[in-house]
Amino acid sequence: MNDSNASVVLPAWHAPAILLVDLDAFFASVEQLDHPEWRGKPVIVGGDADSRGVVATCSYEARRFGVRSAMPAAQAQRLCPQAIWTHGRHARYSEVSRAIMALLRDETPLVEQVSIDEAFLDVSPTRVNTEHPVRIAQRIQDAVDGLGVSCSIGVGTSKAIAKIASDMDKPHGLTVVYPGSERTFLGPLPIRTLSGIGPAAEKRLMRFGIATLSDLAEADEGALRSVFGKNASLMRRRALGENDSAVQTERATKSVSKEMTFARDLTTWDDIHAALRTLSTQVGRRLRRAHLAGTTVTVKVRYGNWETHSVQTQLPRPTDHEADFIEEVCRMVRTVWNEGVPVRLLGVGISRFEGAEPQQTSLFADEHAHQQSARWHDLASATDSLKDRFGEDAVRFGHELRSTTKTTGTQSKTITNSGEISPN
DNA sequence: TCTGGGGTCCTAGGACCC
């Protein structure tokens, strides 16, 4: 099933063909690309052990020590003390990712980007395009190599098969499941390999004696319904290797959020309030950058004991500005937080976007409110562009200064609420 | 060993309406 020799004659492919392209240890690979001295060494991208960080990605050299994604940084440090640690440079990863996604779109417009490091491609042979899917996969793998990173590719007749196949031989694997061999390939695999089955579903399926994908394919309807609800028949079709869903080229954003775990739990309203303001401001910026305005505000609070609560409410009209939801955010947190209770994490999110553009202030709103809103809007744009040019620390409102840990001094400026900019 | 952050989707229960 593994094929990497371009001169081999390939069996005919008269069926849908889906590729899943998965970038290998992506963040760590980009770091090794940019730091040649780190190549061949264990590299871990993630947060600090002393501030509750976790591993985002690690190089294959680090995986040999048992380090894994999402592992607490403290544990990873014990397993691999000699690892090179680095914080993520998300902008750089996005840049490399964009270059790779562009390369994939040169092969076909039918690309579904699943995440920064994964995409499905529909390369089904047609009358116009008769090229063999495996040839396309080989060319993509070479092109990605050329950019200095590597990928594993799964080729199959459905997204579920392509996804599982891409995982079978990492890194730099090319695993092909030919049409007609779907059941043989999937049948013996453990249920957990199927995307959509996590620890909870696995446990419940095991209680019904369902351990493999062939068990799942033959399982009792009622059992599947009790585990998957309305998705029961979809999951069965996936397990059978039947067509599950088409490659979707576009997906609208449904929510924008920002959350933060604190190095040490917060216990005072002053600290919580300052954090909520910072989070709300960051959400506002993201909304404006994405040209989205929403009406649902959600806050999330996780206590020191890991107990987590969320509260949501509706705004009277869609907004892309924190000034319109900061008060609600604080009010909602007050409804779940009791004085003195340690807070580990806070989150703020906006959802329910109807039109793409923020709504104009109503013509019937009073003039003062209108001017206020327009001023906020102008101020927001000015602030956003300064931060885009000079970085997140370039501009701070008075109320944000309380919660800052570091300011650059030379470039730091304060913008007052009336819109004046003054050096700190 | 002490558990991130950004998302999507589903479910159950209650409110409300007809």
Added chain:
DNA sequence: TCTGGGGTCCTAGGACCC
């Protein structure tokens, strides 16, 4: 006066993915 039930919307929580 007491009763049913369907539909829809909203909220909170949780599973899951990368």
